[in-house]
Every structure is written in C-alpha cells, then in structure tokens.
Amino acid sequence: MSIPRLNEDEVEQLPPDIAKKARALLLSLVRPHLPMAIFLFVIVVLTALFLVIGPIFIADALDNGVPKAVEGDPGPLIRAVSAFVISAIASAVLAFASTRLVGITAQKVVYTLRSRLFGHIQRLDLGYHERSTSGRLVSRQTSDMESVQQFLTYSLFDTALALFEMTFIAVTLIVLDVPLAIVVFLGFIPLFFITKSAHTSQRNAYRRTRTSIAKVIVHFVETMGGIRAVQAYRRQPDRRGTLKDEDTAYRDANTDALRGVAWFAGWTRLVGNVTQTVIIIVGAWLVIEDWTQVGVLAAFILYLRRFYGPLDELVQSFNLYQSASAALEKMAAVLDTDPEVVAPTRPRALPAHSSHQSSGATSAADPSSKPSGRSIELNHVRFSYGDGPDVLPRFDLRIPVGEIVALVGATGAGKSTLVKLVTRFYDPSEGRITIDEVDLRDLDDAQLRQSVVMVTQESFLFAGTIADNIRIGNPDAGDDEVIAAATAVGLDPYIRNLPEGYDTDVKKRGGRLSSGQRQLVSFARVFLANPDIVVLDEATAHLDIPSERLVQKALATVLEGRTAIIIAHRLSTVEIADRVLVMDSGRIIEDGTPDELISGAGKFAQLHKAWRDSLV
Ligand SMILES: Nc1ncnc2c1ncn2[C@@H]1O[C@H](COP(=O)(O)OP(=O)(O)OP(=O)(O)O)[C@@H](O)[C@H]1O
Numbered sequence: 001m002s003i004p005r006l007n008e009d010e011v012e013q014l015p016p017d018i019a020k021k022a023r024a025l026l027l028s029l030v031r032p033h034l035p036m037a038i039f040l041f042v043i044v045v046l047t048a049l050f051l052v053i054g055p056i057f058i059a060d061a062l063d064n065g066v067p068k069a070v071e072g073d074p075g076p077l078i079r080a081v082s083a084f085v086i087s088a089i090a091s092a093v094l095a096f097a098s099t100r101l102v103g104i105t106a107q108k109v110v111y112t113l114r115s116r117l118f119g120h121i122q123r124l125d126l127g128y129h130e131r132s133t134s135g136r137l138v139s140r141q142t143s144d145m146e147s148v149q150q151f152l153t154y155s156l157f158d159t160a161l162a163l164f165e166m167t168f169i170a171v172t173l174i175v176l177d178v179p180l181a182i183v184v185f186l187g188f189i190p191l192f193f194i195t196k197s198a199h200t201s202q203r204n205a206y207r208r209t210r211t212s213i214a215k216v217i218v219h220f221v222e223t224m225g226g227i228r229a230v231q232a233y234r235r236q237p238d239r240r241g242t243l244k245d246e247d248t249a250y251r252d253a254n255t256d257a258l259r260g261v262a263w264f265a266g267w268t269r270l271v272g273n274v275t276q277t278v279i280i281i282v283g284a285w286l287v288i289e290d291w292t293q294v295g296v297l298a299a300f301i302l303y304l305r306r307f308y309g310p311l312d313e314l315v316q317s318f319n320l321y322q323s324a325s326a327a328l329e330k331m332a333a334v335l336d337t338d339p340e341v342v343a344p345t346r347p348r349a350l351p352a353h354s355s356h357q358s359s360g361a362t363s364a365a366d367p368s369s370k371p372s373g374r375s376i377e378l379n380h381v382r383f384s385y386g387d388g389p390d391v392l393p394r395f396d397l398r399i400p401v402g403e404i405v406a407l408v409g410a411t412g413a414g415k416s417t418l419v420k421l422v423t424r425f426y427d428p429s430e431g432r433i434t435i436d437e438v439d440l441r442d443l444d445d446a447q448l449r450q451s452v453v454m455v456t457q458e459s460f461l462f463a464g465t466i467a468d469n470i471r472i473g474n475p476d477a478g479d480d481e482v483i484a485a486a487t488a489v490g491l492d493p494y495i496r497n498l499p500e501g502y503d504t505d506v507k508k509r510g511g512r513l514s515s516g517q518r519q520l521v522s523f524a525r526v527f528l529a530n531p532d533i534v535v536l537d538e539a540t541a542h543l544d545i546p547s548e549r550l551v552q553k554a555l556a557t558v559l560e561g562r563t564a565i566i567i568a569h570r571l572s573t574v575e576i577a578d579r580v581l582v583m584d585s586g587r588i589i590e591d592g593t594p595d596e597l598i599s600g601a602g603k604f605a606q607l608h609k610a611w612r613d614s615l616v
C-alpha cells in the first residue's frame with residue numbers, strides 16, 4: 001500500500017483574476033519606494049543614452065576626424081575620441097550607481113514582501129492551516145520568494161535598460177540613415193511574432209515549474225515531519241518513489257520552459273544575423289553609389305551588435321520575469337485569502353473581576369494576582385467544518401465561574417471541535433458563544449487570548465532554552481516568575497538536573513524532555529499566562545503511574561480558581577472535575593457530578609468501570 005499522495009492542485013486553486021492581483025501586489029510593494037524608482041528610471045535613461053551615443057563619436061571620428069587628421073588637423077579626431085572616452089566613463093559610473101541602488105531597493109522590497117507574507121500566514125485562521133499543507137506555505141516563503149528576489153535584483157533594471165537602449169538606437173538609426181534603418185526594422189516583424197508566441201507558452205511552462213517545485217517541497221516537509229512514521233513503517237522507498245515522481249515533474253516543467261528559451265534565443269540570433277548580413281550588403285551598395293558614408297555604415301554595424309545584444313539579455317530577463325510573476329501570483333493568492341475568524345471592528349472588553357476590581361482587566365497577565373474564573377455559555381450552537389456535515393447539530397451549555405468540566409466521549413464525538421469553538425479558533429455556523437455575557441466575536445482579540453488559554457496535546461516546544469519555552473505563557477515574566485511557575489507544577493527538580501538548568505537548549509541532546517515533562521512545561525506556561533479559563537485537550541499518550549500522578553497534581557494546581565474544560569482521557573483527570581459531560585455525535589448525553597454519573601447506569605458508569613478494571 002502506498003501513502004496517499006497530496007495533490008497540490010486540489011488544495012490550491014488560484015482565483016481567475018490572479019494576474020491582476022499579482023500586479024496590484026507588486027505596485028503596492030514598489031509604491032513606498034517611488035522616489036527611488038523615479039531616480040532609477042532617470043539613471044536608466046541616462047545610461048542608455050551614454051551607451052547609444054558612443055558609436056556616433058566613432059562615426060564622427062571615421063568620417064570627419066580621420067580625413068582631417070590626414071590633412072594635418074588632428075583636432076576633430078582628438079575631440080571625437082575624447083568624447084567617446086568620456087561617454088564610456090560616464091556609463092561605467094552610472095552602471096555602478098544603478099547596480100548598487102537597485103540592489104538596495106530590491107532587497108527592501110523583498111524584505112517587506114517576506115514579512116507581509118509571514119504576518120498574513122500567521123493571521124490566517126486555524127481552519128486554513130488545517131486545510132492546507134505547511135509545505136505549500138514553506139515553498140511560498142522559500143523558492144517563490146527566491147524567484148521574485150532574483151528578478152528584482154538581477155533583471156528588472158537590465159530589462160528596462162535594454163528596452164531604452166533599443167529605443168534610442170532605433171531613433172539614432174533613423175537619424176543616421178533612413179533606408180538602412182528601414183532594413184533593420186523589417187527584422188522586427190518576425191521578432192514580434194516570435195516574442196508573442198514565446199510569451200504565452202513560457203508563462204504556462206513557468207506556472208508549472210512553480211507548482212511542481214511546491215509539490216517537491218510539500219513532499220519533503222511532510223516526510224521530514226512524519227519521519228518517525230516513515231521509519232517505523234519502513235516507508236522510505238515509497239516516499240522516495242513519490243519524491244522521484246515530483247522531481248521528474250519539476251525537471252520536465254523546467255526542461256519545457258528552457259526549450260522555449262532555446263527556441264527564442266535561436267530565432268532572435270538568426271534574425272539578428274540575417275539583418276546584419278543584409279545591412280552589410282545594402283550598406284556597401286549605398287557607399288559604392290555614394291549615397292552614404294563608410295562611417296555611417298560602421299556605426300550601423302556597431303549599433304546592430306548593441307541592438308540585438310540586449311535581446312539575449314531580454315531572453316534571460318524574460319525567463320526570470322515569467323518565473324517571478326508565477327511566484328508572485330502564488331503569493332498574491334495567499335495574501336488574498338482572508339481569515340475566516342475575523343477580529344471585531346469594535347471590540348468589547350470583558351467586565352472587570354468583582355473580586356479584585358482595582359487591578360482591572362489586565363490582571364490576567366499578572367501571575368501574582370489570584371486567578372478568578374469566568375462563565376462560559378453556548379447558545380443554540382450549530383457547527384460544521386466548511387460544507388461538511390454538522391459536527392455539533394445544536395449545542396447548549398452553561399459553565400458557571402470556577403467550574404472544572406471534564407469532557408468525555410468516543411472518538412469523533414466532537415470534543416476537540418467544541419473546545420476549538422470556545423477558544424475561537426473557529427466561529428460557530430449558527431448560535432453564539434459568550435464569556436461573561438460577551439460574545440466571542442465581539443471580544444477584543446488580545447483579551448480573548450489572555451483570558452482563554454488552550455493547552456494542546458502536542459505540548460509544542462520551540463527552539464531555545466527551557467526558560468524561553470515556559471516564558472511563552474507571558475513574555476514579560478522575570479526569571480523568578482519562570483522558576484516559580486516551574487516549581488508550582490513540579491517541574492523545577494527535573495530542570496535543575498539538566499546540564500545547564502533553565503538555560504538548557506530543548507532541541508539539543510541532553511535537553512530533550514519526556515512527554516510527561518513536556519506536559520508540565522505547558523502547565524507552567526498556563527501558570528505564567530494566568531488565564532481565567534483553561535481549555536485542555538489531554539494527551540492520550542499513556543504515562544506511567546508516577547508521571548501520571550505528577551501531571552495530575554500539577555493540573556490540579558494550575559486549574560485552581562479557574563474555569564476549565566478538560567477533554568479527559570484519564571480517569572484520574574475526571575476525578576478532579578466538578579462536573580462531567582459525556583458527548584456522543586455532537587450532543588451531550590450525560591451531565592452531572594462524577595459521583596452522580598458513576599453511581600448511575602449510563603455510559604459514563606460503564607466507561608468508569610472499564611477504566612477501573614484496566615488499572616488492576
Ligand atoms: N479540521 C477538520 N475538518 C473537517 N472535519 C473535521 C476536522 N476536525 C474534525 N473533524 C470531524 O469532526 C468530527 C469531530 O471531531 P473531533 O476532533 O471534535 O472529535 P473528538 O471528540 O475530539 O475525537 P477524539 O477523541 O478522537 O479526539 C469528526 O467526525 C471529524 O472527522
């Protein structure tokens with residue numbers, strides 16, 4: 001059996017007007033640098049002018065300077081050569097200035113884009129992240145960003161320069177000699193059609209390269225994330241096979257794109273060379289007939305090199321441009337996604353705690369203040385994920401201040417869904433959820449996150465020290481508060497045994513924590529955050545009896561004085577609850593104190609008996 005393959009196209013559908021959105025995004029990024037952009041524009045024009053002016057001095061040197069010098073007057077020749085040298089130096093100085101300024105500006109633009117994208121990804125609701133794969137977002141931030149950066153840094157300016165240079169050359173050619181200029185322009189008719197057809201096919205090819213590199217990254221990120229499962233089930237050959245397929249698709253997309261480039265380069269070179277040949281023949285004839293001068297013909301040949309030279313550069317730039325615009329489209333699509341859970345326009349605050357009015361609403365962040373719970377109420381709540389079936393068909397529940405509720409029920413009953421609603425990771429499809437009478441949708445986001453803390457099953461540890469990881473609960477907490485929190489949950493003795501105590505790096509060898517210890521870190525975070533409401537999705541992982549005791553004791557300490565909803569997978573957790581709710585298919589089927597339910601004849605009584613039996 002093979003591991004199901006992620007289909008990037010399934011999870012990602014670009015909106016139809018994405019090209020427009022990508023342009024708008026680019027414009028918004030460039031707008032703050034408008035004065036610099038205008039300055040660079042002037043530099044481009046000047047550079048192109050100096051490049052184009054050079055051959056005119058050479059023509060002048062040949063047609064006027066040399067004959068005059070032969071006659072004994074070297075003045076015009078010296079003047080023409082000096083002018084050529086000066087224009088060459090000026091264009092070198094401008095080239096330095098422009099490359100430097102483009103470098104600085106492009107990096108600023110990419111920096112803004114990078115932070116805007118990251119900020120937006122973080123703001124997107126949990127639903128979005130549960131639907132999409134993290135690898136896809138990783139590829140937005142890495143390979144796509146790289147592509148945009150390459151284009152802005154290396155080819156935008158060069159493209160503009162090439163275009164101006166070609167325009168100025170065209171004007172100069174007309175001024176120098178109209179019939180010869182017409183021959184050159186005739187060569188542009190096939191070039192126009194070649195460019196046009198290349199543009200469409202290249203765009204599609206480059207879109208494919210962006211999509212396929214994203215798939216490669218998705219697969220890579222997923223394999224690394226699931227490396228335990230991959231190794232445990234010996235799925236390496238299978239994963240490698242899939243990666244090979246994705247890599248093949250990426251290689252083919254790139255090969256196709258490059259084939260287009262090769263055709264384009266070949267055709268332009270051919271047209272350029274044919275034109276040059278025709279110019280030499282026609283030009284020689286014109287010189288013989290005395291309709292034009294040798295210097296003009298020499299200038300024409302020099303200009304033709306310059307005229308078709310930038311075309312090669314344009315091909316390269318065109319490449320990067322296609323790739324970058326496909327990447328920008330993908331980023332624009334992410335930025336265009338609005339979070340479904342939106343912050344209120346006119347946020348309301350929770351009422352101040354009656355027990356310690358003076359400290360007001362901010363007391364939640366102050367770990368020294370005594371915790372006080374808040375009431376939670378769900379009114380006629382209906383919920384489904386997207387267009388899926390109702391997970392909670394109609395839910396009503398009232399949890400008074402300070403009550404500890406244990407939630408039990410079969411897998412898929414909707415327990416995690418319920419707590420994701422109470423913590424406002426999702427909004428209900430219908431009905432309302434209130435905390436102390438304030439609808440979650442109206443509640444100030446900062447206060448919501450301060451008052452309601454969810455402890456997740458995975459107890460995620462970030463790179464850094466143990467102290468840093470505990471401090472996530474309250475970034476302003478001092479060292480003594482961190483130690484107090486660790487002590488309160490019984491983690492302190494373990495930390496002191498680690499090689500560098502609180503400064504031990506959790507990702508390094510010697511700093512690794514067991515799953516029980518990781519849970520204690522989460523509890524210490526809660527202790528520091530000091531919320532009114534704690535929501536806990538208990539880890540199902542089986543702890544040994546001493547660890548379980550330790551975790552249970554810590555839990556009781558953390559919950560003291562707060563309102564809590566705990567999804568309980570352990571009997572010992574249910575025992576510290578004031579009330580037990582048994583859920584089944586999104587409904588409450590039993591509701592009472594642990595003792596009431598145990599002595600009854602319902603589901604919980606059966607469950608309890610099974611638990612008891614498993615312990616002996
Ligand atoms: N992100 C999601 N998108 C779509 N459906 C989901 C999502 N999360 C859960 N569901 C569905 O909602 C239902 C309830 O899931 P939920 O996670 O709330 O169950 P649970 O009671 O927490 O189960 P468990 O004890 O196994 O954790 C399930 O049928 C599940 O398939």
Ligand SMILES: [Mg+2]
Nearest residue numbers: 415416417537
């Ligand atoms: Mg669950």
